[in-house]
Amino acid sequence: MSARIDSVPAATGGDWPTVVSLGALVVAFGVVAGPLGLLAGLATALVGYILGPPYALAAGHVALVAVVPAGSALSAVVLVEAAFVLVLLVPLRRGASPGHTALVAVTSALVLAGVAWLVLGTQSIRLAAIAVLVLLGIGAYGLHRLELVRLGLVPESDDGDAATPLETEPTADSSAETTRSTTEPATDS
Amino acid sequence: MYLTRRGWTVGALAAVLAVLAVVFARPIVLAGSAFLGAWLLAHQYRFTRDIERTVDSLSVVQSPARTTIRTGDEMPVTLTARRETETALSLEITAGLPVGTTTTEPIAVTLAPSVERADRTRTSRWPIAGRHSFDRATVTATDGLFSETVTVGTTPTVAVEPPSPRTIHVGEGGDRIAASYGSHETGQTGSGIELAELREYVPGDTEKQIDWKATARHGTPYVRDYEAETDRRTLLVVDHRASLATGSRAETQLEALREIALVIAGNARRLNDPLGLVTVGDDGITNHIGMASSVVNYGSVRRHLLELEATAADTTPVATASRSDGPPTADATAASSSTIGSAETHESPPSAETTTSPIARNATGRPVAPRQDRPAPAAVRRSLDDLEGTDDTFARTLRPFYTDRQVYRERIAETPLYGAVQRTVTNTKGATWTVICTDDSRPAELHETVSLARRGSSEVTVLLAPAVLYEPGGLADLERAYDRYLAFEEFRRELAKLDGVTALEVGPADRLSAVLEAGRSRSRGGHA
Numbered sequence A: 001m002s003a004r005i006d007s008v009p010a011a012t013g014g015d016w017p018t019v020v021s022l023g024a025l026v027v028a029f030g031v032v033a034g035p036l037g038l039l040a041g042l043a044t045a046l047v048g049y050i051l052g053p054p055y056a057l058a059a060g061h062v063a064l065v066a067v068v069p070a071g072s073a074l075s076a077v078v079l080v081e082a083a084f085v086l087v088l089l090v091p092l093r094r095g096a097s098p099g100h101t102a103l104v105a106v107t108s109a110l111v112l113a114g115v116a117w118l119v120l121g122t123q124s125i126r127l128a129a130i131a132v133l134v135l136l137g138i139g140a141y142g143l144h145r146l147e148l149v150r151l152g153l154v155p156e157s158d159d160g161d162a163a164t165p166l167e168t169e170p171t172a173d174s175s176a177e178t179t180r181s182t183t184e185p186a187t188d189s
Numbered sequence B: 001m002y003l004t005r006r007g008w009t010v011g012a013l014a015a016v017l018a019v020l021a022v023v024f025a026r027p028i029v030l031a032g033s034a035f036l037g038a039w040l041l042a043h044q045y046r047f048t049r050d051i052e053r054t055v056d057s058l059s060v061v062q063s064p065a066r067t068t069i070r071t072g073d074e075m076p077v078t079l080t081a082r083r084e085t086e087t088a089l090s091l092e093i094t095a096g097l098p099v100g101t102t103t104t105e106p107i108a109v110t111l112a113p114s115v116e117r118a119d120r121t122r123t124s125r126w127p128i129a130g131r132h133s134f135d136r137a138t139v140t141a142t143d144g145l146f147s148e149t150v151t152v153g154t155t156p157t158v159a160v161e162p163p164s165p166r167t168i169h170v171g172e173g174g175d176r177i178a179a180s181y182g183s184h185e186t187g188q189t190g191s192g193i194e195l196a197e198l199r200e201y202v203p204g205d206t207e208k209q210i211d212w213k214a215t216a217r218h219g220t221p222y223v224r225d226y227e228a229e230t231d232r233r234t235l236l237v238v239d240h241r242a243s244l245a246t247g248s249r250a251e252t253q254l255e256a257l258r259e260i261a262l263v264i265a266g267n268a269r270r271l272n273d274p275l276g277l278v279t280v281g282d283d284g285i286t287n288h289i290g291m292a293s294s295v296v297n298y299g300s301v302r303r304h305l306l307e308l309e310a311t312a313a314d315t316t317p318v319a320t321a322s323r324s325d326g327p328p329t330a331d332a333t334a335a336s337s338s339t340i341g342s343a344e345t346h347e348s349p350p351s352a353e354t355t356t357s358p359i360a361r362n363a364t365g366r367p368v369a370p371r372q373d374r375p376a377p378a379a380v381r382r383s384l385d386d387l388e389g390t391d392d393t394f395a396r397t398l399r400p401f402y403t404d405r406q407v408y409r410e411r412i413a414e415t416p417l418y419g420a421v422q423r424t425v426t427n428t429k430g431a432t433w434t435v436i437c438t439d440d441s442r443p444a445e446l447h448e449t450v451s452l453a454r455r456g457s458s459e460v461t462v463l464l465a466p467a468v469l470y471e472p473g474g475l476a477d478l479e480r481a482y483d484r485y486l487a488f489e490e491f492r493r494e495l496a497k498l499d500g501v502t503a504l505e506v507g508p509a510d511r512l513s514a515v516l517e518a519g520r521s522r523s524r525g526g527h528a
Helices: A016-051 A053-067 A074-093 A098-122 A125-151 A172-183 B005-024 B027-057 B212-218 B253-270 B294-307 B315-321 B330-336 B343-347 B377-388 B393-413 B416-424 B443-456 B478-496 B509-527
Strands: B058-064 B068-070 B074-083 B090-096 B108-111 B117-125 B130-133 B135-142 B146-152 B157-161 B168-172 B189-200 B222-227 B233-239 B275-281 B284-292 B432-439 B459-465 B501-508
Touching: A016 A053, A016 A074, A053 A074, A053 B005, A053 B027, A074 A098, A074 B027, A098 A125, A098 B027, A125 B005, A125 B027, A125 B146, B005 B027, B027 B058, B027 B135, B027 B146, B058 B090, B058 B135, B074 B090, B074 B108, B108 B117, B168 B253, B168 B509, B212 B222, B233 B253, B233 B294, B233 B416, B253 B275, B253 B294, B253 B432, B253 B459, B253 B501, B275 B294, B275 B416, B284 B294, B284 B416, B393 B416, B416 B432, B416 B443, B432 B443, B443 B459, B443 B478, B443 B501, B459 B478, B478 B501, B478 B509, B501 B509
Parallel strands: B068 B157, B233 B275, B233 B432, B432 B459, B459 B501
Antiparallel strands: B058 B074, B074 B117, B090 B108, B090 B135, B130 B157, B135 B146, B168 B501, B189 B222, B275 B284
């Protein structure tokens, strides 16, 4: 009870769905790149198991550069990326509405990757990278604004003054709770 | 919404992958950046939904133990948090204490994802007077990647009363005096404006007093008498010895007596009565402002009263003063070795004799011999001198008694209050209203002092602050407090019986009411 929430860890791998998704990643790496790919897949799975899915996604794509030569078949790349999608989605099954969250994840991945692919068709990879990062920033800011609106933290006027707290006036129920907590406090002072 | 350190790390990973894609010129690495971005956005979306549900279902209540408190007092404040929806968020909730309210540690609770309810109570101190409203409790929610802070909950209000004594009661036996201080009747006639009476002429009346119109109407000489307009010389004798410091902060006996003394001084100023002040500490007189016009004296009297503080305890003269009449007894010896007026002294329980014995008992429960028949010190000295010349059985029997009386008088004369009155009141010429402000911890000394003041002035008012009404925790046992108050009241009445003496109690009205209510409850119980 006394621990600060700064130390609250985000969910990392460890349960069997995560292990299965990481195993699928290893298999995909092995199928695409042989024994060397299997080794790279194992290293990626280990990183993902210890540090969490984001690190598996990052380490796995860097490893792909080493084990998959440029100009490889599209089917091979799609197979590996499908395994990565599994790694991406498995942690999102927790929560109140995993379907919506998974939909946001898949949509975001498709949009970001699609924009990168579209830009790459006509522009340099540098512009594609910038486009992905800018799009990511726009998406994050949009969700941030959505959260402010849903929580009522947006000020009424547009002058950028301090936000208005969410809660309304105390209700009769809260008054009743005041009485109960006063009569039975758990004192530790 | 803010990214935590771990959230920033994931965002940086996405950026690094984008850079690596450019460096290696391999678009597949850019796909990794897109996946990381999607992972981040999905978690941000989930956090947004979770915090909305959490805030909707969160109940935070801040409960001060009381809604009214005295300045500087402490009271517990309880923070209770409960959520009805299970989410992946951890919540840290901090109470919104008003500005100026202090606690040893912040009042905060943490709700882990699996915890539904938590509460915490801490003692808070309220040093600033006024009405203080709590701020809403601050809730910081995080899932490890993102965090957000919102304010929720009730905002109770606490009224902090200023540190002056509550209502000060001045009266007799629990009844407030009807008229306190103001214009006063001298009971004399003379030159003035207000008509006193119209009466028949008697030999000795001057011709100027004859009311010729009334004389014509009645056919016999009539004279007009007028109220004599005189100044009442007011001398304040304020005791500020260590025992007067009894009471909680800003509610001591000295504080209450100071308030009353200031009122009396103010009235003297309003009526242009001459005013004087004597303050008495443990070592004797600490200040003496001679009798003079209140126009001249009021400022310095007021300033000295406001600056008055209880002096450091010096047990020697006090212990001597508190001796009861007669040779030292075991009880008296024990009393003399302790500080009179201390809590220990007052803790001694009064015996049944307190209310049944004709012998009065002082506030400490020790018997005090009847004072009405006590001879004056001069009479004692004279009787002793008379006995010196004879050597019969009668003289031999009485000599030890008068010798002991003489020693007692000498001891009383050494006490600060008695000595101060002896030096000031008895040397004051003309009729004076002497107001003695003190407590009940030294009944013997006070009795002699009042008798002495009565001889030196026309009228004496004693303002007594009973210790039982001031001691912190003194009302913990109301039955015992009532017994002690009875002992005090008996002593007060004894003083009031003296000719020309008014003895009034000065104490906090609420505490006095509590004590008197305990007495009434006892009476009802006795009758039932």
